Amino acid sequence: MNSRTSVAAATSLGVCGVLALGGAATANAAEDDQAMVSVFHAVPGLTVDVYANGDELIPDFEPGTLTEPQSLPAGSYDLEVFQAGADPQGEPALQKTVEVPAGANATVVAHLDADGEPELNAFVNDTSKVAAGDSRLTVRHVAAAPAVDVRAGGQPVFKGLENPKEDTTEVAAGTVAADVVLAGTDDIAIGPADLDLKEGTTNIVYAWGSAEDDSLALKTQTLSGMDSAPSGVNAGFAGGANDADAWPAYAAGVGLLALAGVLGARRLAARHRG
Incomplete structure (x- = not known):
């Protein structure tokens, strides 16, 4: 994990948008020692360069950008975030060591805390099976905003969600109109937005941005492959x-x-x- 990869080499491998390590250790890593990792830039108004273990991996990373998941060796990653073009030998705007467990699907998020200060957090995504006909919905509060309620079709699904916490449930697949309101009120902070929740998927909705700067927004990450076989009673029924x-x-x-x-x-x- 001490090997260093040049920016040119990282670009040629198509991994500039993710955390990665170069060298023989990566090439020879067993599949069981891999993890799937995405990165979401949720700090509004700041374009950054992201470094992992000393390597520049995401130059000119713009707010609201979510990378595609990539397979990486599991392990410890020292993350540093600098304002775009800043000297990487200087003091980073954000720095944190993140542990990525083997076999996990994870998203690393650079975001604001409830008071508007930037921070880094890693979330492990639930990729377990869901019941036939269902979809998994996860909401993560990574915005500079107080506690919120998340509603689907006007009805609260998650209540009192605080930064940087998450909550999850399984719902019937389909399209739902979702919005975010201040906890215990009908004051809409974000949305409404239509969410297309397909059967057998995990759908992660990020509430991000800043209430003070009027930059609150939603970002959705969809993971597929969580389908389950139909139950015995329903197996022959034509949908x-x-x-x-x-x-x-x-x-x-x-x-x-x-x-x-x-x-x-x-x-x-x-x-x-x-």
Whole structure:
């Protein structure tokens, strides 16, 4: 982990937008020792250069930018963030050592705390399976703002969420209108925005920016591959736009078949007794 990678080499490998280490250790790392890592720049009004373990990896990183996840060796990363073009030998605007566990899917976020001071945090993304027909929704509060409630379709889904905490739930897949309000009120701080929650995905919504500077915004990160097989009862039922209307009839048919089976068994038993 002490090897250093030049900016040119990092660019040629297409890893300028992520944390990475060069050298033979990376090339020979076992798949089980890898992690998937993304980086989100959520500090408004400041373009930065990001360094990891001494290497410049994300030059001219603009606010609101979220990198694609990349496979990296698990381990410890010393992160430093400088204002774009600043001397990397000087004092960084942000600095933190982040542990990336093997097998994890993680997002490193540079953001403002509740008081408007910049900080770095790493979040591990939940990529476990979700039930058939469902989608996972996670909200992370990384904005310079007080506690908030997050609503979907006008109804609170997460209440009293504080910076830099997160909350998660599983919901039926579909499109929902989401907004963020000050906790315990109907005062909209962000949104509304339509979220397309596809089946078998994890959808991470970041509330970021600054309330004081009127720069609050939402950023969504979507991870796929969390599909589950349909349950045994539903496996042969053809889905469609009218599922909600068709389901009672389908369930009734199953019930009639079961009742017919019971009556048939009773008749057979009666014959044997006779």
